[in-house]
Amino acid sequence: MGGSSDPEIKDTEAQKALADVAKEQWRIYNESFIPAENQWIANVYSQNDADRYNAVAGTGNLAVQSAFKQMPAQLATGAASRGMGVDSGAFAGGLNTSYTDMASAISAAVNSGQIAQQNKFMTGLGNVAAVGMGAQTQATQSTGNLANMQNQYAINSAQNSAANNMGQQNLAGTAIGMGAGYYMNPNAQNGG
Known part of the structure; x- marks a missing residue:
């Protein structure tokens, strides 16, 4: 059948x-x-370093404090325009509320920024795995976007707090005015 x-x-x-x-x-x-x-x-992998989360927290904290910086002066001006002194209980209550609002806003800005940083890291890990499998990757959020998001949140929080506090001062001023009017009007006190 054949050769070799x-x-x-x-x-x-x-x-x-x-x-x-x-x-x-x-x-x-x-x-x-x-x-x-x-x-x-x-x-x-460096996106999950503590330094990244600390930087995001610092940016959020600074943004909120900057946005709330003018709050005491605005409250004092608002109180003075309504005839309330800065030593009044209404002013002190508004100031206390604004500091509570600032602390809440700092916490929310820091938390949302750190969650966004964690999402950035997780998206990056997914991209590493996708490249390893030859699949398509996703875009990740830049650090600048995180800072912009925190700044906008801080500004909105400060504006909302100021509006709420001014509304409370208006209510307090109206109540004081009505009380003074009632006291000064002898007809109202005598029922007629």
């Missing part, structure tokens, strides 16, 4: 050329892309 045959199959010249091309592409990939991928992966 060599059991080893030899590559053709075209297969050898393709193997050389693949070998060169693999070399380029290892020299160029692997270091970039490793740097990117290190950057993704």
Whole structure:
């Protein structure tokens, strides 16, 4: 049935050329892309460092304090325009409320910023896994976007607190005015 045959199959010249091309592409990939991928992966993991969360917390805290900075002066001006002194209980109550609102806003801004930072890290991890599987990645939020979000939240919180406190001062001023009017009107006191 046949003569001797060599059991080893030899590559053709075209297969050898393709193997050389693949070998060169693999070399380029290892020299160029692997270091970039490793740097990117290190950057993704650094998103979960305590320093990142502390920076986000500091930005949120500063944004809220800056937004609330003018609150005592605004309350004093509002109280004075309604005839209330800064030593009145209504003013002290409004000031206390504004500081409570500021503490709540700081807590909310810090928490939301840190949650956004955690989401950024988790999205990055998902992207690392996706690249490893050859799948599509997702965009991650930049640190600048986090700071803008915290600043806008701080401004809104300060404005809402100021509006609420001014409304309470208006109510207190109206009550004081009505009480004074009742006291000064002898007809109202005598039932007629």
